[in-house]
Amino acid sequence: MKNQTLRTLAQIAVATSLATASIAATAAQTNTDGNVVVKAGKVITLTGETIENGTIVIEGGRVTAVGKDIKYPWDAEVKEFPNAVAFPGFVEGLSNNGMDRANENIDVAAFLNVKDSIDPVSFYFEDALRAGITTINVQQGKDCVVGGRGYVVRPHGLTVERMTLRPDSGIVISAVPKRGKTRATQALALRQAFGGLRMYLEELVQEKKDGKDYATREALYQGREPDKDSVKGRPMGGNSWKVENLQMVPRWEIDEKQLPMLEVVEGKVPVYLYCDEPADVHTALKLANDNGFAKRTVLVLGPECWKAADLIAKSAMPVILTGSMKWTERDPVTGEETETFVPGVYAEKGIVFALQSGNSSAESLWYQAALCIGQGMSREAAMAAVTTIPAKIMGLEKRIGTIAPGSDGNVVIFSGDPLSVTSHVVKVFLDGNEVYDRATDTRMKHLSTGAQPANTASSAELIEEVHKHDDPVVEEEEKIDAGENKKDKDKGEHEEGDGHDHDDDKDGHHEGDGHDHDGDKQGN
Amino acid sequence: MRPQATILALASLACVTHLPTLGWASLAGTTPLVTEDEDQACAELPTYVLRAEKLVVRPGKVLENVSVLVRGGEIVLISPEIPLPEGATEIKGKVVCASFMDPWSALGVDSNVLNDKSLNEEARVSDALNLYSGDFLRQQALEAGVTTARLQGGYRGSTGGLGAVVRLDPELDDPSTAVLLSDANLGMSVGLTVDSGARLVRGADGSLQFLSGDEPVDVFDRVSAIDKLISKLESGAAYRQAELEYAHKLDEWNKEIAEQTKKLEGDYKKAKKSRDKDVKEAEEKGKEFKEKKYKESRKPKQPKQDDGKAALASVAEGEIPLVVEVHRSSEIRNLLERTKSFGRLRLVIAGGSEALSSAKELAEREIPVIVWPALRGNSAQDEFASDDLSLAGVLAARGVPILLGTGGRGEDATRDLPLLAQMAIGHGLDPEVALRALTVDAARTFDMAGSIGTVELGKDADLLVLDGMPLMPGTNIEHVFCGGRLAVSNKN
Amino acid sequence: MLFTVLSLALGSGGLAAMPVPAEATTVFADRIYTAAGDVIENGMVVITDGKISAIGVAPNGERKEGELHVAAITPGMVDLSSRNTNMQTVEETTEVSAQYHVADSLDLFDRSWGRQLKSGVTTVVANPYDNNCIGGFSIALKTGGEPSLEARTVKADVALRGSFGSQPSGKNHPARRRPTDFYSRRPTTRMGVEWVWRKSMYDALYAEGNKDRAFDGVEQLLAALNGEVPVFAQAWATQDIRTAVFLKEEMAKEGKTKMRLIIDAGAEAWRELDFLTRTGTAVVLPPFASDGRTFDNAFYARDCAAKLHGAGVPIALSAHNDSSPGHSLGDQAAFARSGGLSFDAALEAVTISPARIMGIDRRVGSIEVGKDGDLVLWNGTPFELTSSVVGVVLEGELVVDPR
Amino acid sequence: MMFNTILAAFLAVSAGLTATPQPGTPSGSEGVKAGVSPASKAVSDAAAFTAFKAKIVYLGNGTSLENGVVLVQDGIIVKVGKDLEIPAGAGIVDHDGALSAGLIALHSNDGAGGELNDTTRTVMPDAEARFAFDPKHPELREALEAGITSIVLCPSSSRLIGGQTAVVKTSGGVIVKPNAQLSLGLSSAALSYNEFPTSYSGALGELNAQFSDPKGAVSRAVAGSLPVLMDVNDRAETMRAIAFAKKYKLRGAMYGSYWAEDVVVAIKESGFDVICTPFDVGDNQRGARSVAALAAAGVRIGFGLDSPARHPASLRFGAAMCVRQGLAADSARKALTGDAADIVGAGNRIGKIARGSDADIVLWSGDPVALSSSIKAVYIEGKQVFGGSK
Incomplete structure (x- = not known):
């Protein structure tokens, strides 16, 4: 009965969305109730074998069998793609997208949860499907001290609940100074966050203790038997600092703002620890070691952090690489320019790493993996960094990242090699349900041929496009009025016609260094 | 990879100077991240025998024809004759002396932190070390003979946080080994013109011009800045007092309670009997039984933990020095006057462009002035108006203890500390005083004298081998030892 | 080892110091894409004195130690819109500055030349910065070699550069400026920009027959009108592309039928196939934009290159000075392929096609005997993101060594 | 003409070292220094003589003389030698230290206020910097105290053709050379x-x-009678300036040395002198390295100062930084004095301790390029203007 109601509600929601929302194009194709058989010219399982003319059997949303010429229920719905490649889909190990806003203002926001911020109809999720991404770990941004809790979701569903693969998938802590802070004040804030927790707990215990001692004395005075010790809480776990006798305090008496922090120290929650620069890594590791969450820590690293690779390797923490994959630096003495291929360094040091995408569907995880191969990494390693490794980092390796019996029924059909620039996603099945079909993807059609999408939501998108595009006239005016020296910014103007997110070439600002004596000082 | 010896030295230093026990010290401490086998780390540092025609033990004390044995990063023997141990390297030189320390530097500190107005008394400059950039600057500093520096942040705010003493070896990229002292001092400033991102550009006529102006600090702000500084120190002192009082009261209370408990335990049987009786009586009369109320004095309340105030307390008690950047004569005078009441305060003046007018008092109270003999043109900010290259010389001649520093504004200035010192000599500073300022005096002022600053047994091997007396015309540095590592060798 | 560090001396010192080898440079490859119609399997290219002296199938047998052998070779790539020139390359005090040459303003010590070279772009056209309606003369240059114009010039004064759209008028705003400021007088609208173009052309036409009406730049404008040099105009959006084409047609009516037009950054050229084919206009395309959004609100459809090619419009791709992995010119060819352009057409669009468009195809653009020895060496199939440029040969000199 | 006088001055030095004293006949200096005519004074007026004795005399041409004597009469050096006969009754300054010619700051602003940048037009070749000179300006005193006895006032390099530079002294209001160079802004x-x-x-x-x-002045520059001063910053500007100078056969100096390291050969071939951009504490060592490389390649160099925005002591500080980067100390001393004078065509009168030169003298405790040396006294045209007991 209850199920029926839910389904009805969902159907209504589907109907509504068809009428209004832009996801109409991709949402709710044929509902197979998670039972489907997919046949493809090639099945890349990522379990070590690639099957020519393979068959994938999905029942109840789970893969039950995969192989060549295998049997499947006679009444199963069969989808055949004889000229295409079936693939388990890419896994985004960490993303700040798909939320209303990625950052909270308050320093320590561990009591917050991204589920309240995730927007299921965000274009981001639609783009993710289009790029063949089947799983996304949505976490808060790095503009925090301690951030809220993240969610692992599928990029499809009308509510966060329906998208969710794993709730409370981790907490974000940042060694990168948040806005308005510097490295010194950020470190201080981090120390205070955990120091504050400890002080709070100790006070709590002391209060309990004092109260109990008083009660005993009162009982003695009155001639009563003192109350027996009744342990209502449990002792503090974890392997760093501990507050003795915490079991005196029932957990529900602990402030909801402090409780998630306690769980971090007890090592119960995965921690995503942001570092932008190598110096941040020291701050981060020290924090993790001192506060007992080192074993649950995933480092989320900016490009320059490769310089601390030895330290990272020693820590044995898995890492997620964000930003540019190339680090360019000019020797401040000789002026010689050196380029470092960042994932290569991690590969060489044996560090377990996942790649993260810039989140534009055209430059998504396939793109990162392809560039790695272009730079000389093995295909297996590059592919793992966008599939099985992020899955493992999330602890979901049995469910996602591969096509194997028992894994979620996620299959992405590519027109060819998933890492080729000429391939595209034809269809996506999530939990055995078809959720994306290129043939009906109007936005895709718009991007590739300029065709105008028919529905109103996409017109709204076009309007948004116009607004998003900076008005260069006004901007330039203001700059000049502010008396800014035009010579300093002339180089930057090349890029105004350029929609790309440029690789974060640190040196980029000094290209005109002929006029800038100080240019050389900054190796940066 | 810092040798054990230095860590021990640090530990002993900590004992000597009574580092403040901050509430979260266990979280903030300097435990190395990656604990290495220290003995092995020591073993990796080669052994050296330095044979010196002249050994400057400290400025003023010179030994002739002696050898120095450096092992495990430390000076383990000084003797006229030391046979060369197996595997050791022999280095001959005309002069051996302690390497230089820049007591006012910014080398390795994030520039954001240098400008950070929001630093408070708890913030630590050591948190802002970036040992992954500017290696070449550290290398150049070493080449110039500067092996250690005291770092100071926040010159744009009134408080610069806790300063740090670091070793400038570019091989060290872990703060836990590079930082020798993470609370070398508390830094403050009074009356500085706030540089609001003004940039110097070479203008039309070749002169340097400001692109955008700077905001001068209001005169009344400056006056109240000293008030604020004093009231901060007072609050620190009061905090310490309150803590002590609390400890005392708590002790008394605990005693009292223990006695009371003992008494209550003794009286328990009696109380039980009477209670049973009362209960029975009440029951018989069908009345409600009323418990007797127990009374005891209130437990003393712990003052609210405040690491900022704790740091101020240790400053007020002279456990760590207070470095105040101040330039104008009126403000220096005011500061000296107002700090008189803090008997144990170890005040250090940084900058002190107009310190001459208070020379007498500075000399009497033995307050060191870190002179920044910088070359400023006429576009300098107003607090540097009477900045004079002869300041160090004149102050020293009046008996004021002086140090020489590079001002803590730019990372790259530290390399030029010896040039600045020479310039101060050229403008009247006694060469021996200058050398002392760069070595033993700097170390002593910031509690590093136990490990650096002189060439003595047990000290860290932070040494220079030169072809003439240090800071003299024509003298070249041949070798530089930094923490026992031969970091620079110009002579092959 | 493979990953760590690719270091390249980009300063003058490094490049200048390398001696030009007296003997021949020989490179072997599994496949040589000549852009001259042939693909040679297991081939070799020999370069002598900076010019290609032989191309052919490699002799069978064992590979020798130290032999330069790569997966694929393409010609050195040509980028007609190098965009590494700054605002100091255009004289903004007048909106028409046809008499000036960007060559006078170039900084050949700038690192971006070396970066482009390293990404496989061996020839570029440097244009005056597009803040003027008619900015001045462009120059075709090699991206490496001795940092002097003598050594690097492929063809001087290769085109008269100008700009349509919002950029030339973008900064002008009489109401907000001091009256002495030149930004208070230039066109503030698209029609104003077009008017400036048309006026200067008519002024030149009048001056052609009447020496009293001569003005600075008249010779240069006439050279363009008479087809001696092409007009190379930036026009991102469809309206600006149309404006340029209309202007060309108007001049044809005035008898200047030889005027040649090349559109740069024609993101919306896919909307105007008829205009372009009708006037024989070539188009240089801007870098791929993942969301289609480009400058001047132009929508850059991913199949733009394919559509233009299909309609017979000569096309060239450009990376606009971005040489980073995933954004370089080779990657632009890859993205053009994802929009449906064939491999061969993509190859041509970064090599021989731009060379032909700019009239420098005698020297560069394809692997043919007698042409400059500029090669790009790849570690896999070119124009896939899974491959990258691992080596570059510039006039016979191995400036990036894949080994 | 210029070469003749330099040659003459040179001969005078060598003559002074060997020949017997011939006071009062500074050959080759007449005509150049109208107004100061020592020859007109009585030869036997011994009181007009001052003899400067120093442990080491830096002659300003890269050489030095130990235990030298410099004989000065009426503000002019009349003889330089080792064991000179000192005329009876002559004043004697016996200095236990070094003696050098007064330092010359080649690109400076002292004493001109903000009067060197005329923003109304960018081409004004016939403007002359000497008319902006205020001989009483206090900045001149600061320069003097740093051992600088002559400065070159330069019109703004933010003008394409800013005008003509002037060589002036930091005391006495003397204009040594009114139309020294034509200033061109190529940066x-x-x-x-x-x-x-x-x-x-x-x-x-x-x-x-x-x-x-x-x-006007441009035609003099093209004719070769007026050297040019080309302001350049980076390598491209340097190359552009060299090409421009070559096209019009110009000669003179370039101001801007920071990037020179990479284009030393081109600069050397151009025949241009280089005036080094000033140095500051913490400056990138490339600048100093470039200066050392230029000197090593045989390019004549001098130092710019850009005071008063920069401290006058920066001049020596820059030289010391360059010495640290490998510039020979002799070259550094020469660049601060004799070569600097020659760059502005005033080498016959200032910058050298040589017969016929103005007696602009600095007494140092030690080597002038060692920063720990201090200035004991400064003399301009024989008159003590700073230091010691007057």
């Missing part, structure tokens, strides 16, 4: 954002227009 400093020129193309176009149809 980005000459480009504006809101007036002509905004581009290098425009700037070069205008310069070509001026030089292909030369008038």
Whole structure:
């Protein structure tokens, strides 16, 4: 009965969305109730074998069998793609997208949860499907001290609940100074966050203790038997600092703002620890070691952090690489320019790493993996960094990242090699349900041929496009009025016609260094 | 990879100077991240025998024809004759002396932190070390003979946080080994013109011009800045007092309670009997039984933990020095006057462009002035108006203890500390005083004298081998030892 | 080892110091894409004195130690819109500055030349910065070699550069400026920009027959009108592309039928196939934009290159000075392929096609005997993101060594 | 003409070292120094003589003389030698230290206020910096105290053709050379954002227009009688300036040395002298390295100062930084004195301790390029203007 109601509600929601929302194009194709058989010219399982003319059997949303010429229920719905490649889909190990806003203002926001911020109809999720991404770990941004809790979701569903693969998938802590802070004040804030927790707990215990001692004395005075010790809480776990006798305090008496922090120290929650620069890594590791969450820590690293690779390797923490994959630096003495291929360094040091995408569907995880191969990494390693490794980092390796019996029924059909620039996603099945079909993807059609999408939501998108595009006239005016020296910014103007997110070439600002004596000082 | 010896030295230093026990010290401490086998780390540092025609033990004390044995990063023997141990390297030189320390530097500190107005008394400059950039600057500093520096942040705010003493070896990229002292001092400033991102550009006529102006600090702000500084120190002192009082009261209370408990335990049987009786009586009369109320004095309340105030307390008690950047004569005078009441305060003046007018008092109270003999043109900010290259010389001649520093504004200035010192000599500073300022005096002022600053047994091997007396015309540095590592060798 | 560090001396010192080898440079490859119609399997290219002296199938047998052998070779790539020139390359005090040459303003010590070279772009056209309606003369240059114009010039004064759209008028705003400021007088609208173009052309036409009406730049404008040099105009959006084409047609009516037009950054050229084919206009395309959004609100459809090619419009791709992995010119060819352009057409669009468009195809653009020895060496199939440029040969000199 | 006088001055030095004293006949200096005519004074007036004895005398040409004596009469050096016979009754300054010619700051502003940048037009070749000179300005005193006895006032390099530079003394209001160089702005400093020129193309176009149809001072520059001072910053500007100078056969000096390291050969071939950009504490060592490389290649160098925005002591500080980067101390001393004077064509009168030169003398405790040396006294034209007991 209850199920029926839910389904009805969902159907209504589907109907509504068809009428209004832009996801109409991709949402709710044929509902197979998670039972489907997919046949493809090639099945890349990522379990070590690639099957020519393979068959994938999905029942109840789970893969039950995969192989060549295998049997499947006679009444199963069969989808055949004889000229295409079936693939388990890419896994985004960490993303700040798909939320209303990625950052909270308050320093320590561990009591917050991204589920309240995730927007299921965000274009981001639609783009993710289009790029063949089947799983996304949505976490808060790095503009925090301690951030809220993240969610692992599928990029499809009308509510966060329906998208969710794993709730409370981790907490974000940042060694990168948040806005308005510097490295010194950020470190201080981090120390205070955990120091504050400890002080709070100790006070709590002391209060309990004092109260109990008083009660005993009162009982003695009155001639009563003192109350027996009744342990209502449990002792503090974890392997760093501990507050003795915490079991005196029932957990529900602990402030909801402090409780998630306690769980971090007890090592119960995965921690995503942001570092932008190598110096941040020291701050981060020290924090993790001192506060007992080192074993649950995933480092989320900016490009320059490769310089601390030895330290990272020693820590044995898995890492997620964000930003540019190339680090360019000019020797401040000789002026010689050196380029470092960042994932290569991690590969060489044996560090377990996942790649993260810039989140534009055209430059998504396939793109990162392809560039790695272009730079000389093995295909297996590059592919793992966008599939099985992020899955493992999330602890979901049995469910996602591969096509194997028992894994979620996620299959992405590519027109060819998933890492080729000429391939595209034809269809996506999530939990055995078809959720994306290129043939009906109007936005895709718009991007590739300029065709105008028919529905109103996409017109709204076009309007948004116009607004998003900076008005260069006004901007330039203001700059000049502010008396800014035009010579300093002339180089930057090349890029105004350029929609790309440029690789974060640190040196980029000094290209005109002929006029800038100080240019050389900054190796940066 | 810092040798054990230095860590021990640090530990002993900590004992000597009574580092403040901050509430979260266990979280903030300097435990190395990656604990290495220290003995092995020591073993990796080669052994050296330095044979010196002249050994400057400290400025003023010179030994002739002696050898120095450096092992495990430390000076383990000084003797006229030391046979060369197996595997050791022999280095001959005309002069051996302690390497230089820049007591006012910014080398390795994030520039954001240098400008950070929001630093408070708890913030630590050591948190802002970036040992992954500017290696070449550290290398150049070493080449110039500067092996250690005291770092100071926040010159744009009134408080610069806790300063740090670091070793400038570019091989060290872990703060836990590079930082020798993470609370070398508390830094403050009074009356500085706030540089609001003004940039110097070479203008039309070749002169340097400001692109955008700077905001001068209001005169009344400056006056109240000293008030604020004093009231901060007072609050620190009061905090310490309150803590002590609390400890005392708590002790008394605990005693009292223990006695009371003992008494209550003794009286328990009696109380039980009477209670049973009362209960029975009440029951018989069908009345409600009323418990007797127990009374005891209130437990003393712990003052609210405040690491900022704790740091101020240790400053007020002279456990760590207070470095105040101040330039104008009126403000220096005011500061000296107002700090008189803090008997144990170890005040250090940084900058002190107009310190001459208070020379007498500075000399009497033995307050060191870190002179920044910088070359400023006429576009300098107003607090540097009477900045004079002869300041160090004149102050020293009046008996004021002086140090020489590079001002803590730019990372790259530290390399030029010896040039600045020479310039101060050229403008009247006694060469021996200058050398002392760069070595033993700097170390002593910031509690590093136990490990650096002189060439003595047990000290860290932070040494220079030169072809003439240090800071003299024509003298070249041949070798530089930094923490026992031969970091620079110009002579092959 | 493979990953760590690719270091390249980009300063003058490094490049200048390398001696030009007296003997021949020989490179072997599994496949040589000549852009001259042939693909040679297991081939070799020999370069002598900076010019290609032989191309052919490699002799069978064992590979020798130290032999330069790569997966694929393409010609050195040509980028007609190098965009590494700054605002100091255009004289903004007048909106028409046809008499000036960007060559006078170039900084050949700038690192971006070396970066482009390293990404496989061996020839570029440097244009005056597009803040003027008619900015001045462009120059075709090699991206490496001795940092002097003598050594690097492929063809001087290769085109008269100008700009349509919002950029030339973008900064002008009489109401907000001091009256002495030149930004208070230039066109503030698209029609104003077009008017400036048309006026200067008519002024030149009048001056052609009447020496009293001569003005600075008249010779240069006439050279363009008479087809001696092409007009190379930036026009991102469809309206600006149309404006340029209309202007060309108007001049044809005035008898200047030889005027040649090349559109740069024609993101919306896919909307105007008829205009372009009708006037024989070539188009240089801007870098791929993942969301289609480009400058001047132009929508850059991913199949733009394919559509233009299909309609017979000569096309060239450009990376606009971005040489980073995933954004370089080779990657632009890859993205053009994802929009449906064939491999061969993509190859041509970064090599021989731009060379032909700019009239420098005698020297560069394809692997043919007698042409400059500029090669790009790849570690896999070119124009896939899974491959990258691992080596570059510039006039016979191995400036990036894949080994 | 210029070469003759330099040669003469040179001969005078060598003559002074060997020949018997011949006071009062500074050959080759007449005509150049009208107004000061020592020959007109009585030869036997011994009171007019001052003898400066020093442990080491730096002659300003890269050489030195131990235990030298410099004989000065009426503000002019009349003899330099080792064991000179000192005329009876002559004043004697016996200095236990070093003696050098007064230092020369080649690109400076002291005493001109803000009067060197005329923003109304970018081409004004016939403007003369000497008319901006205020001989009583207090900044001159600061320069003097740093051992600087002559400075070269330069019109703003934010003008394409700013005018003519002037060599003046820091005491006494003496103008040593009124039309020393024609100042040309070839760096980005000459480009504006809101007036002509905004581009290098425009700037070069205008310069070509001026030089292909030369008038006034420009025609003197083209004719070779007026050297040019070309302001450059980076390598491209340097190369552009060299090409421009070559086109019009100009000679003179370039101001801007920071990037020179990479283009030493081109600079050497151009025959231009280089005036080094000033140095500051913490400056990148490339600048100092470049200066050392130029000197090693045989390019004549001098030091700019850009005071009063910079402290006058920066001049020596820069030299010391360059010495640390490998510049020979002799070259550094020469660049601060004799070569600097020659660069502005005033070498016959200032910058050298040589017969016939002005007695602009600095007494040092030690080597002038060692920063720990202090200044004991400064003399301009024989008169003590700073230090010691007067």
